Amino acid sequence: MSELTPHGSDPLEQYLLNMTRRRFFGMAGRSIGAGLGAAALSSLIGARPAMAGPPDLAAGPGQPRMIPPHFAPKAKHVIYLHMEGAPSQLDLYDYKPHLVDRFDEDLPDSIRQGQRITTMTSGQSRFPVAPTKFRFNRFENNQNGLYLSELLPETGTIAKEMCLINSMRTDAINHEPGITFFQTGSQQPGRPSFGSWVSYGLGSECANLPSFVVLITQGIGNMQALSARFWGSGFLPSEHQGCKIRTGENAVLYLKDPDGVTRADRRRMLDLVNHLNEQEFAETLDPEVQARIAQYEMAYRMQMSVPELTNFADEDADTLAMYGPDVNKPGSFAANCLLSRRLVERGVRFVQLYMRGWDQHNNLPGELAAQCNAVDRAQAALVKDLKRRGLLDETLVLWAGEFGRTVYSQGTLTHDNYGRDHHPRCFSVWLAGGGVKPGITFGKTDDYSYNVVENPVEVHDLHATMLALLGLDHKHLIYRHQGRDYRLTDVAGELVTPIMA
Secondary structure, three states, rough: OOOOEEEOOOHHHHHHOOOOOHHHHHHHHHHHHHHHHHHHHHHHHHHOOOOOOOOOOOOOOOOEEEEOOOOOOOEEEEEEEEEEOOOOHHHOOOOHHHHHOOOOOOOOOOHHOOOOOOOOOOOOOEEEEEOOOOOOEOOOOOOOOOEEEEHHHHOOOOOOOOOOOOEEEOOOOOHHHHHHHHHHOOOOOOOOOHHHHHHHHHOOOOOOOOEEEEEEOOOOOOOOOOOOOOOOOOOOOOHHOOEEEEOOOOOOOOOOOOOOHHHHHHHHHHHHHHHHHHHHHHHHHHHHHHHHHHHHHHHHHHHHHHHHHHHHOOOHHHHHHHHHHHHHHOHHHHHHHHHHHHHHHHHOOOEEEEEOOOOOOHHHHHHHHHHHHHHHHHHHHHHHHHHHOOOHHHHHEEEEEOOOEEEEEEEOOOOOOOOOEEEEOOOOEEEEOOOOOOOOOOOOOOOOOOHHHHHHHHHHHHHHHHEEEEOOOOOOEEEEEEEEEEEOOOOOOOOHHHOOO
C-alpha cells in the first residue's frame, strides 16, 4: 500500500468501497452476455484507465474543491515566469567583475574538468572567456546589497523582495529535456507538470476558472518549441492539466457557442450530456468520466468569466502605467503579467507564464537587451502590484530558465559581441513572496560562473521547497500509476530551508 495522498485512501480500496454486492453481480451478469462485444468495443475506443484515485464528490461536479494541505502553508498561489531558452546568468545576475581581465583567455582545464558540452561548441579549437559587456548596479536589499545587470533597472527596485539563487544546477544540457525537467521533474516526456501536481494536491479555490492557467508571450530571436505537454496532466486526472489562454477574440478554444446556439440551449445540452456521463460513471466508476463532467461545467461558467478576466477596463490608470505601454498589447509580457495578477486575485492556484526567445548563441548583447527591455518593467510591476494588494505574502513568484550559459564564447568573440552555449552546471533563478526570505542572495559559483562552490540547489530541491511553501510534503504528494508510486520530485529533493522564511 502506498502512503495516503491528499485525496484520501488507496485507489483499490476506494474502488472496492464503491463496488456494492448488487453492482458486482449486475455487472458480472451483463459481462457474461456481452463480454465479446465489450472487448470489441474496447478495442475501438481504447482501454479504460485504471482507477488511480478516489472520485471527489463532496463539492459536486465542476465546483471548487479545496483539499487540506499536509501542514500550514505559507503560500496559496504560484506565478511561474519561465524564460524559455535559458537567460545568461553572467550577463544578468552572477556578478563577476574580475573576468574583464581574462578577456579572450582560454577557459582553464581545471575549471571545465572535462565536463560535458553540447555539439554546438564541442568542435571549437578554443574556449575563450567572454566577460559581460554590461555594467552591474548595486541595489539595496536585506543583506549587503544585490548586484543586477544594467539591463534590469526596474527589477532592481524590487531587490528587497527578491530571493536570488545563483547556485542552481540541472542534469539536462539541451532545451527539450531541460524544459521538460524543469516543468515535470523528469527529462522524459509524459509526466505531470508542476502546475498539475499543485492542482492535484490542493484543489481549486475558484468556481469559474481552472486551477491551472497557462499564458505565452512571443519573445525576440531564437525560440525553442513550446509543447502542450509542458503543462499537461500526464497520468493525473485530466481536470488538472493547464488551460491555455490565448490572445485574440477566442481566449480559450471552443469556449464560444456556435452561431444560433443560445446559452439556454447550451445549458440543456450540458444537462443531457451530464446525465449520460453520470450513467457511465455508475457503471464503470471511471474517475475520468467525473473529470469530463467537471470540465463541461467549468467551460460553461468560463463563458462568462473569461471575457471579464481579459478585459482590463476596470484597471485604474496608475496600475496600467506601472506595467508600461505594452500592457495594452494582448499577449505581451506586460499584459500577461497583469493577467497573472488578475488570475490569482480570482483564486487561480497556479499560473504558468512562458516568455520565449532567451536562446542567444550569437549576438547575445543585442538580443538579450531586447528581451530584458520586454520583461524588466512588467515583472517588477507584478511583484509591486501583488504587494500593494496584499497578495504577495500568499503568492509565490518564480523567475527561471531551464539552465544557464557558458562563460566562454560560442563563435566569434569581440568586446561588443559574443554568444554563449548551454550550461547546466550553474545558473540563476529568483523567487519573491509566498514564504521565501526577502532580500537575500543564496549560493555561490566559482570565479568563472562555471561550477557551484557553495549551497548547490538541484531542480528537485527547488520543487520540494516550493511545494513545502504551499503546505505540501513532496514525499507524500503521491500518485499511483501502473503499479508504481510517482511524485514530482521522483526519489530526490531536499528542502532548501535557508531560503524559507
